[in-house]
Amino acid sequence: GESVGLHLPTLSVQEGDNSIINCAYSNSASDYFIWYKQESGKGPQFIIDIRSNMDKRQGQRVTVLLNKTVKHLSLQIAATQPGDSAVYFCAESRLGATNKLIFGTGTLLAVQP
Amino acid sequence: DGGITQSPKYLFRKEGQNVTLSCEQNLNHDAMYWYRQDPGQGLRLIYYSQIVNDFQKGDIAEGYSVSREKKESFPLTVTSAQKNPTAFYLCASTRTGANTEAFFGQGTRLTVV
Numbered sequence: 001g002e003s004v005g006l007h008l009p010t011l012s013v014q015e016g017d018n019s020i021i022n023c024a025y026s027n028s029a030s031d032y033f034i035w036y037k038q039e040s041g042k043g044p045q046f047i048i049d050i051r052s053n054m055d056k057r058q059g060q061r062v063t064v065l066l067n068k069t070v071k072h073l074s075l076q077i078a079a080t081q082p083g084d085s086a087v088y089f090c091a092e093s094r095l096g097a098t099n100k101l102i103f104g105t106g107t108l109l110a111v112q113p
Numbered sequence: 114d115g116g117i118t119q120s121p122k123y124l125f126r127k128e129g130q131n132v133t134l135s136c137e138q139n140l141n142h143d144a145m146y147w148y149r150q151d152p153g154q155g156l157r158l159i160y161y162s163q164i165v166n167d168f169q170k171g172d173i174a175e176g177y178s179v180s181r182e183k184k185e186s187f188p189l190t191v192t193s194a195q196k197n198p199t200a201f202y203l204c205a206s207t208r209t210g211a212n213t214e215a216f217f218g219q220g221t222r223l224t225v226v
Contacts, residue, residue, distance in 0.1 A: 009153075034214050043119075043203055043217035044156075089155060091215075100171075101205075101215055103148075103155040 012110045019080045021107045023073040023090035030092040034101070035064060035075045038087045047075070047088075077109075085111045115140045119204050119218035125226050126191070126198065134189045134221045136204035142216070143209045145187035149173060150201040150220075159202075162187055163209060191223060199225050 013019045025033070031052035036044035048059045050066050050073075057064050063076040073090050087108050091101040117138040126132045138145065144163050148156040158171030162181040176195025181187055187206075191198045201222050205215040 036217075041220070041222075043117075043205075043219045046214045046216070049214055100146075100158060100161060101156075103157075105153075105155045 009105065010108045010110065012112060013080050014112050015080060015082060017080055019075075019077040019084070019109060019111075021075045021077075021088050021109065023075075023104055025071050025073060025090070025092050027092065027094070027102075028068075028071060030094045030102075032093050033064070033066060033073050034091045035062075035073075036089045036091065036103075037084075038089060038106070040086075044089060080109075080111050082111050082113060085109055117204055117206055117216055117218040119202075119221050121221060122219065124221055124223045126223060128225060129193045131190055131192050132223065134191070134202055134204075134223070136187045136189065136218060137185055138187075138204075138206045138216075139185060140206055140216060141184075142206035143184070144207045145181070146205040146207075146215065147171075147177070147179065147187070147189045148203045148205065150203060156203060159189065198223055 034049040035047040037047050038044040048062050048064050050057045050064045061078045065074045087106040089103050089106045091103045093101050120135045146161040147159040149159055150156050157173050159177050160168055160171050160179040162168035165181055165184050168179050168181050176192055178190045201220050203220050204218045207213050207215045
């Protein structure tokens with residue numbers, strides 16, 4: 001069935017380093033992808049999205065890369081800060097599928113001071 | 114400010130009781146969703162509604178019920194038929210017609226006592 005999975009359940013980085021969080025998706029028909037950040041006890045917050053007609057999209061300190069050939073998505077966070085510590089989810093959907101988002105398990109990003 | 118409000122933040126239920134979780138949005142979104150999140154896991158879709166007076170089962174609908182009498186409101190009832198209801202419940206909403214990110218509430222943590 002459809003699934004979105006993450007390669008690394010936990011990622012520990014030093015403050016100031018760059019972080020890369022990876023995500024694999026299995027449905028080649030998916031055409032829209034989102035990264036969410038979830039802090040403990042809170043709802044997920046939108047970080048950045050990308051559509052399948054793009055390979056790369058940049059935001060403030062974050063970059064999302066999409067490799068459709070291998071069905072891989074990554075989130076890069078530049079100059080990681082303690083406030084970036086959270087669980088990061090990728091989600092996929094496809095146009096016409098009722099906007100139903102399929103979420104991966106999540107990666108815990110732990111930023112060490 | 115526009116957003117999604119879930120209440121209560123914490124809810125305790127005795128075994129055999131039904132409880133209702135509230136979700137209200139003032140974003141004028143047509144679609145609303147309920148997700149369940151268990152520790153260390155991703156979000157699983159319980160029910161979703163694309164329009165008033167219509168809703169569809171998600172991947173784990175058994176033991177839950179919903180209603181969508183108003184565009185702004187999408188309450189979730191956890192019935193006594195749900196055998197393992199302790200979890201973090203998240204409500205979300207989206208625009209319809211195109212892929213777009215979901216906006217989430219802050220969640221309700223339900224515990225069976």
